[in-house]
Amino acid sequence: MRFKLTFVANEEAAEMRLREFLHLKGISKRTLTATKYDGGLLLVNGIERDVRHVLKSGDEVTILFPLEQPSIGLHATEGPLTILYEDDALIIIDKPPGQSTIPSRDHPDGTVANFVAGKFARDCLPATVHVVTRLDRDTSGIICIAKNRHIHHLLSQQMIHDGFHKQYIAIVEGHVDRSNFMIDAPIGRKEGSIIERMVRDDGQLARTEINVVNRFTVEGQQLTKVALVLLTGRTHQIRVHMQWAGHPLAGDDLYGGKLSLIGRQALHCAAIEFSHPLTGERVRFESDVPLDMSSLIFSRII
Incomplete structure (x- = not known):
């Protein structure tokens, strides 16, 4: 299923170009370029428009993101995942000690990313695995993974600006x-x-x-x-x-x-806290210290 976001232009957005409006909503230039050239769509009141379109107050703006291709080098495999939370934007994993977050030369399989890719394939989710926070192989606890590049971008911005x-x-x-x-x-x-x-x-x-x-x-x-x-x-x-x-x-x-x-x-x-990239609500996830x-x-x- 294609990921999409919908916004309503308020009075302050009247006479604003679509490009500028989407930038204010956190849509990066890179994401707009990918939307334009990789199969995405920009709709205003259900009609396809380009980024130069001038908005009116009350316009409904929808961005349909291009379908993502799973990473070629990441093997999608079935494996156990302790999922603390999941929605259309992200997934929060509780990683045990001794498991790598992403594949490496020494540990090419059996990682959190391999198992999440397997889950995405099972769920028919056309996405690659966007690891927002990673942990060393022998460090346990919470990992945050975004389901598309836009959510990854928004969470990365929170890290830069001390919101994560x-x-x-x-x-x-x-x-x-x-x-x-x-x-x-x-x-x-x-x-x-x-x-x-x-x-x-x-x-x-x-x-x-x-x-x-x-x-x-x-x-x-x-x-x-x-x-x-x-x-x-x-x-x-x-x-x-x-x-x-x-x-x-x-x-x-x-x-x-x-x-x-x-x-x-x-x-x-043991815990991560951030503003949800879609709702803006502050969310917190916690994990108990493992037995060892x-x-x-x-x-x-x-």
Whole structure:
């Protein structure tokens, strides 16, 4: 089924060209170009018009988006998905640890994107998988996926303008002294590595808010449960910032954490909040911490 949006031109839109009106409604120039050349339609009161058409108050404007083609390189496969929410615009997934978000050379199949593509095919939805938020393979929690490029664009704009919030729970090594603080330290690629990042003066702006939830000890190892809010979205941001602060994530051996208590970085995306791209309503989705982390958290709280 073709995705479409309908708007009604108010008095302020009278004498406005269709192109300008749609721009005010968040339709990007790229989307308009694709609509024009890739099989979409612009309708005013049910009649096809071009972007230079001048509107009148009360006109009903409909944009029929072109049908999307599933990504050729993404294999649509059947697999389990924990769906927290779904509508015509987006789908919210709760990802377990150990599953990649998108295919890679080492993990070409069995990813969230593969399974979502399989669901789209089963539902006869002509769309590719637009991953709005992604998580590392060993990070658990919430992923947001858009069902078309326009919704992806709108959500990406919210991220740029601080309207899209992501909250994480982590278990870090040691007892963190400060209860509430922010790390403001730029992050860049570590020299000689294509994977690791590090705090470096010439890196990209990176800010993380940290709030201590509780401090505890397990098998003689001091640990702290922290709640974190990403104010920017750099690769491995939480892992790098906590290592830099002297408190690497438990299980994160890439950044100095020990594997004795948990076999992966103890990091979980517990909540996301944003304005729904179609209704404008603020929505929030939450996910419980998985068993491997919760068993540590409740072992012994002091």
